[in-house]
Amino acid sequence: MARLNLLEETRFEKLPVSVYSDPTAASLAVAKRIADLIRGKQEKGEQAILGLATGATPVKVYAELVRLHREEGLSFKNVVTFNLDEYYPMQPDSEQSYVTFMNRNLFDHVDIEPANVHIPDGTLAMEEIHDFCLAYEQKITALGGLDLQILGIGRTGHIGFNEPGSAPNSGTRLVTLDDLTRRDASRDFGGKENVPTKAITMGIGTIFKAREIILMAWTQKKAEIVKKAVEGKLSSEVPATYLQLSDSVEFVLDVDAASQLTRFDTPWLVKDCVWDNKTIKKAVVWLSQTLKKPVLKLTEDDYNNNGMAQLATEKGPVYHINIDIFNQLQHTITGWPGGKPNADDSQRPERRDPAKKRSIIFSPHPDDDVISMGGTFIRLADQGHDVHVAYQTSGNTAVWDDDALRFVEFATDFAKSQGLDTEKLEVLYKNARQFIAEKKPNQIDTAELLTVKGLIRKGEAIAGARFAGLPDSNIHFQNLPFYDRGKYSKALDYEDDIVQTMELLQQVKPHQIFAAGDFADPHGTHKVCFDIIHEAMKRLRKTEAWTKDCWLWLYRGAWHEFEIHEIEMAVPLSPQEVLRKRYAIFKHQSQKDVPVFPGDDAREFWVRAEERTRETAKLYDELGMAEYEAIEAFVRWKFEDE
Numbered sequence: 001m002a003r004l005n006l007l008e009e010t011r012f013e014k015l016p017v018s019v020y021s022d023p024t025a026a027s028l029a030v031a032k033r034i035a036d037l038i039r040g041k042q043e044k045g046e047q048a049i050l051g052l053a054t055g056a057t058p059v060k061v062y063a064e065l066v067r068l069h070r071e072e073g074l075s076f077k078n079v080v081t082f083n084l085d086e087y088y089p090m091q092p093d094s095e096q097s098y099v100t101f102m103n104r105n106l107f108d109h110v111d112i113e114p115a116n117v118h119i120p121d122g123t124l125a126m127e128e129i130h131d132f133c134l135a136y137e138q139k140i141t142a143l144g145g146l147d148l149q150i151l152g153i154g155r156t157g158h159i160g161f162n163e164p165g166s167a168p169n170s171g172t173r174l175v176t177l178d179d180l181t182r183r184d185a186s187r188d189f190g191g192k193e194n195v196p197t198k199a200i201t202m203g204i205g206t207i208f209k210a211r212e213i214i215l216m217a218w219t220q221k222k223a224e225i226v227k228k229a230v231e232g233k234l235s236s237e238v239p240a241t242y243l244q245l246s247d248s249v250e251f252v253l254d255v256d257a258a259s260q261l262t263r264f265d266t267p268w269l270v271k272d273c274v275w276d277n278k279t280i281k282k283a284v285v286w287l288s289q290t291l292k293k294p295v296l297k298l299t300e301d302d303y304n305n306n307g308m309a310q311l312a313t314e315k316g317p318v319y320h321i322n323i324d325i326f327n328q329l330q331h332t333i334t335g336w337p338g339g340k341p342n343a344d345d346s347q348r349p350e351r352r353d354p355a356k357k358r359s360i361i362f363s364p365h366p367d368d369d370v371i372s373m374g375g376t377f378i379r380l381a382d383q384g385h386d387v388h389v390a391y392q393t394s395g396n397t398a399v400w401d402d403d404a405l406r407f408v409e410f411a412t413d414f415a416k417s418q419g420l421d422t423e424k425l426e427v428l429y430k431n432a433r434q435f436i437a438e439k440k441p442n443q444i445d446t447a448e449l450l451t452v453k454g455l456i457r458k459g460e461a462i463a464g465a466r467f468a469g470l471p472d473s474n475i476h477f478q479n480l481p482f483y484d485r486g487k488y489s490k491a492l493d494y495e496d497d498i499v500q501t502m503e504l505l506q507q508v509k510p511h512q513i514f515a516a517g518d519f520a521d522p523h524g525t526h527k528v529c530f531d532i533i534h535e536a537m538k539r540l541r542k543t544e545a546w547t548k549d550c551w552l553w554l555y556r557g558a559w560h561e562f563e564i565h566e567i568e569m570a571v572p573l574s575p576q577e578v579l580r581k582r583y584a585i586f587k588h589q590s591q592k593d594v595p596v597f598p599g600d601d602a603r604e605f606w607v608r609a610e611e612r613t614r615e616t617a618k619l620y621d622e623l624g625m626a627e628y629e630a631i632e633a634f635v636r637w638k639f640e641d642e
Contacts, residue, residue: 015231030216038076050146223256329623362516375581389465517637610630
């Protein structure tokens, strides 16, 4: 019976999928399978032939294999490896080379024989590539084929570098990279223009010959393409869908990467549900949006014809369900993000008391505050709350070189106009120009340049916060050490960042914390910054009484927005407030018109921010709520002891 239930739950899925709580648990499971394969082959006196992948996804798998080698005696003497791909052209000692990646993450730390390591050669002459690719295939075949191939998945659906349009029987070859793939790699290369346009990759046909294939994917960034690969139709536009044809494939996902699969996203379509309030709210909002009908107009037939008959039967009549969900949605809307004084707060997202709250807005980069919650920021200040803002990092990597030079020129000219000594400034300027002229892609700036760029962003942040209504005493620049350490080392310790954040929180003793919950940030800074705040608060909650009355609100907006059913506080903005928010964003001049790291969205930050908040307001309107100009959305994060 359990097996039948599982088949029903996964009937939309066209290949086996295993879901783990987080990337670490999933990585440990995959590493164990690899280790078991290696040991099993050793017992038989055979070689283990592994197909390996690069990128962020398998890093923890390799780390666990290294641990197993060091601590549990796992030997790689009998292991032969073939890597999926390599950029072309690419020097093997380049920072972006997959040779460098594999050595750093695995090969330098285990006892594998160098002759048993095979990685496509990015240094070949163009006329040599065909013969090399043929020989690569022949080596795999001569060894009896791959025992196990591990894969990641790109947002184009590529496996290896088999981009959209790749044939299911393709072999190892030179390919042209998709523009989205190059954009995703741009940060590693210091800009998309520096990313190679081509790569050498194993073909889909080569991958298919492996006796076992494991595709791994983590985080919500991969959720959309995972759904297409697992539940979509076979298509050359999503090469990973070809894996549906294999009898030996398994997708290993964390819960975030699996979140858009039908059994998790809309489970009522595949099974009976436990209808708690969270599931009911999500289902009713989904039904309203699917049918393009306001919540209060949904009928029993609508429920019955769209997989929600069980809900109608167990919790109906449906009109009562509709009214309940309508009221819940309505109660998320408030013009008082700090709580409305002298009002009944039983149906409001924030508490009434104290009437004047201490609020602290943590901004990972110097502009996330005004981009993501600028309207609420201004509203809190206007309504008399003691608002603080903490800029967690300097943001000094996201300033153009010519802007930095322009500011040094200004400083020099101003000093001259005041009769001040400019010798040191002139030396700095000369050195900076020379460095920039010779600067290699992704090369770390000199300390002086980083300082200039950091000061540019600091000045902009001060201007934005002042415009929002803050006194200078309430503007804090943390410059958390991890941000600059990360430029030189991937092995990071966040203890000093956590301690510094604890000290600021102890100083302010806020009733409200606003933190970036936009973990789709392509640089990962938002997630690191949130984790630091979270750990700081967890420690403080053990000893500090004020923390029990402190609520933590998450905001988004820079990269994407919360789903409607997730929103717990919706702050509407008037047309005038939208303009005020825009002007606050305009203070960040170095991020206009084209920021250094724009992500996938080519729109300016102020445009994407306005359009997202207008879209949220439109969705509320379509559900049957009042029509607002724009809405900023928040979700409350609750600690384990709340």
